[in-house]
Amino acid sequence: MAKPQLASNGKIQLTTRKEKTNVNGNVQTTTVEKQIRRATEGQLDELRLSVERSVNKLRGRLAFDEATEWGKNSQALDRVIERLLLPPPSSTDYTQMIFETETFILDAVDNDQTIERAKRVFKGYLDWRFVKGLNTDSALIKPTNAGVHRVIKDGKFELYFNSFSRHLDSLCLLRARIIQFCDEHRNRLSNNGCGTFFLYKDGEDYLVARVSFYPTEDLHLNVYNLAYAGDWGSFDRHSVVIAQQEPVVV
Numbered sequence: 001m002a003k004p005q006l007a008s009n010g011k012i013q014l015t016t017r018k019e020k021t022n023v024n025g026n027v028q029t030t031t032v033e034k035q036i037r038r039a040t041e042g043q044l045d046e047l048r049l050s051v052e053r054s055v056n057k058l059r060g061r062l063a064f065d066e067a068t069e070w071g072k073n074s075q076a077l078d079r080v081i082e083r084l085l086l087p088p089p090s091s092t093d094y095t096q097m098i099f100e101t102e103t104f105i106l107d108a109v110d111n112d113q114t115i116e117r118a119k120r121v122f123k124g125y126l127d128w129r130f131v132k133g134l135n136t137d138s139a140l141i142k143p144t145n146a147g148v149h150r151v152i153k154d155g156k157f158e159l160y161f162n163s164f165s166r167h168l169d170s171l172c173l174l175r176a177r178i179i180q181f182c183d184e185h186r187n188r189l190s191n192n193g194c195g196t197f198f199l200y201k202d203g204e205d206y207l208v209a210r211v212s213f214y215p216t217e218d219l220h221l222n223v224y225n226l227a228y229a230g231d232w233g234s235f236d237r238h239s240v241v242i243a244q245q246e247p248v249v250v
Helices: 041-058 064-072 074-085 111-121 157-162 175-184
Strands: 003-006 012-021 027-036 095-098 104-106 144-151 196-202 205-212 220-225 239-243
Touching: 104 175, 111 175, 144 175, 157 196, 157 239, 175 196, 175 205, 175 239
Parallel strands: 196 239
Antiparallel strands: 003 012, 012 027, 095 144, 104 144, 144 239, 196 205, 205 220
8 A cells, every 4th residue: 555755845755566577477566656746825726716616606506404504514515515416316215216227328419409309209299388498508418318217106396306315407407308318218208198207497497397198199298397286196107307417536
């Protein structure tokens, strides 16, 4: 194991012993030295400013009790960071991930074609609220992973999406992504009259696109507010599709 030592130049020096085999088959041990430079004051200032910018972005997003708890101890901060950065859990009180062996990668798409694509994909019905401002999401949408979760307990939209214990923004898919998923992974949508629920944002509003094959075999898309009070039964085998973030390596 590497042993850190403080060099005369003020830098941390790691000395490790590395074994290798020579041409005669004998094991030789060599010393490998690596130097790790301390962060400069300028770098620390940049880090501080970056953290401050991130905190400012969170203003208005955290609940009062969360912000209060965050300020009291580092463990609370760890939990907040977990909500913002880590991928959603595979199971919650209300959902269970399905198709775990599959990776649903939604490649980069040109958003200019989304309205025409939406009309082609959702031939049964296309809610006007979904189409309004559709091409303003982004000019070019970057690749995204998606995860499919089966509803296992009766509840409302808010209960389903909040059960992941992640910030809602991290679960949202852009509307172009919803269209793309329904077009390219049609066989992974709930059928037999059941709905597949996608969370997305329109401005500052959280909305849910419910996609189903009911009442015809063509796809129908209806839009609901996230706070919609209706219950959805687990017996109907609805599903939820969310953005699936990659784990953050530290």
